[in-house]
Amino acid sequence: MQGAALLTGLTAATMQGDDNAYGLIPDAAIAVGDGKILWVGPLSGCPADHLALPHHPHEGRLVTPALIDCHTHIVHGGHRAREFEMRLEGASYEDIARAGGGIISTVTATRDASLDDLIATALPRIDALIGEGVSTVEIKSGYGLDLETELNMLRAARALEQARAITVKTTFLGAHAVPAGMDADTYIDTICLPALDAAHGEGLVDAVDGFCEGIAFTPAQIARVFDRARALDLPVKLHAEQLSHLGGTALAAKYNALSADHIEYANESDAAAMAGAGTVAVLLPGAFYTLHETQMPPVDALRHHDVPIALATDWNPGSSPMGSLLLAMNMGCTLFGLTPAEALGSTTRNAALALGLTDRGTITPGQRADLAIWNVEHPAELSYRFGFNPLHQRIHEGTL
Known part of the structure; x- marks a missing residue:
């Protein structure tokens, strides 16, 4: 599988569910491959086949959809x-x-x-x-x-x-x-x-x-x-x-x-x-x-x-x-x-x-692996500050 990897050490704002919620998963891991999200959830529940992928630790950073x-x-x-x-x-x-x-x-x-x-x-x-x-x-x-x-x-x-x-x-x-x-x-x-x-x-x-x-x-x-x-x-x-x-x-x-x-x-x-x-x-x-x-x-x-x-x-x-x-x-x-x-x-x-797109915008298995990793603790920080860019890494179609 091309570009397969497991992103670890993340707080994931999956943006699933209610409009007033972030869909947060603490201590999350995200498995990606072939430009798609394969799995997301607490690291403790990660399937063995995804645990075997190369790990990319992120030291507690926030991840959102790109x-x-x-x-x-x-x-x-x-x-x-x-x-x-x-x-x-x-x-x-x-x-x-x-x-x-x-x-x-x-x-x-x-x-x-x-x-x-x-x-x-x-x-x-x-x-x-x-x-x-x-x-x-x-x-x-x-x-x-x-x-x-x-x-x-x-x-x-x-x-x-x-x-x-x-x-x-x-x-x-x-x-x-x-x-x-x-x-x-x-x-x-x-x-x-x-x-x-x-x-x-x-x-x-x-x-x-x-x-x-x-x-x-x-x-x-x-x-x-x-x-x-x-x-x-x-x-x-x-x-x-x-x-x-x-x-x-x-x-x-x-x-x-x-x-x-x-x-x-x-x-x-x-x-x-x-x-x-x-x-x-x-x-x-x-x-x-x-x-x-x-x-x-x-x-x-x-x-x-x-x-x-x-x-x-x-x-x-x-x-x-x-x-x-x-x-x-x-x-x-x-x-x-x-x-x-x-x-x-x-x-x-x-x-x-x-834009009529249904393959992106949330962190969900099957969606495109378009992700943004931020040097913040909580997603509210992205709207709270202005004139400050906390982006750590952008992932486009699973390319790390």
Whole structure:
């Protein structure tokens, strides 16, 4: 069996069971082989065949599932530091967008970048996430808004998976903004849908997303994109209810979306619809913080309806230039009131669900051996500190 080993001397946060529990196993051992978890439990109960494997002691460290960043925009050109200044000088997100800034300014920089440029500038971002124990990351397009640049963004995302030991899930976000000088419906017909077809034809798309907002696309327009995704047998997700309540969350639920993301303006009815559709709520505290938002996502309603909650960085050059999933966990607790157990579940088990993945996110026999080993005593420490990275070792597909 390839790479077979027994990891010992661990406190295992298996993330199995209740959302408010870590599924802790003290003095745990984990047997891995062929990139999978073979067994987990107290060392005292380890089967003899696993005890015979090479031992890798860890001196009481904590092990969790490797982290999953389920919403990022890390492939792009340029930066928007000047817009950061503008916001501090009083301009709103909508003001900047309507003046040709925001997403459109990144579109210009991304169109000017070559494929090699996009890969080279994204690699340090991938490395930063890997350095915090991330083993799976979602990367969206959406800064091209023309066919070739959208394809190049997705090609770059696929190339990152070849350049680093990380799983990349790609999301087509052609319906991210409307290019200058074009109306939304014409853009969808002449650029967005043809680009989706072309990207799917190249095998570049794992899911389809859209930005349903007053400064972007209406629910009816997003529905047209989702209809094409459905025809291509691609799952959907949606930026919904970030700045206002347009009905995007209900639309996402209607299409059984993998996730509805942001959702600050979602309500109790939206939470019930998400629960019925099996849609994960992806909360993005980096954007909430950067934009000085005050409308809180409906965390209590999500809990009441048992909607899985995920957290992600939303790493992008404008509204969330945040490259730390550990910081997102802290913000999820301090800004949104999640518990540390919910925060860890939101970046492991529930983040996997938000990407449609069932083979990772918990420490369970048969799951991928994607693990993170930490220099901490208790899993709450991962959310408690900020500006501090306690990662000891990341294990990707069982590679020690």
